[in-house]
C-alpha cells in the first residue's frame with residue numbers, strides 16, 4: 115500500500131486509505147511537487163527545495179488541516195502562500211557567507227592541473243622554503259595578487 119499521497123498542480127484532491135476524498139489546502143497549488151501527505155500519520159509534509167528534507171507542516175484531524183509546523187525549522191508565510199521554499203537551516207547557511215567560504219576552501223571540487231614544469235617548480239620551492247606544496251602554491255598566487263595589474267572588470271566582459 116502506498117504510504118504517501120502526492121499532488122499535481124490543478125488537482126489537490128486525494129484519497130485516504132479508507133477511500134475518503136480530501137481536498138488539500140489551496141496553497142499547495144503553488145508548489146505541488148514540494149508537498150506530500152503521509153497516509154498513515156495524516157500529516158502533510160513540505161519539502162525544502164534546497165536540502166530536500168521533508169518537514170511536518172499540517173495534520174488532518176476530523177477532515178480539517180491543522181497547522182503543526184515548527185517555525186524554527188520552516189517559515190509559515192500565509193494562508194495563500196503556505197510555507198517558505200527553503201527550510202530555516204538552509205536559509206541560515208546562506209546568510210552566513212563566512213561559513214560558505216570555508217566550505218568551498220576545504221572541498222575537493224577544485225581540481226587544478228599543473229604543467230610538469232610548474233609542478234616541479236612548486237615541489238622545489240616547497241623544499242627550499244620548507245613549507246607544504248599547498249602553502250607554496252598559495253604563496254605564489256599571493257605574490258601575483260599583490261602585484262596584480264589585471265583589470266578584473268575589463269576581463270569579465
Ligand SMILES: [Zn+2]
Pocket residue numbers: 162163164165166167200201202203204205
Ligand atoms: Zn533545507
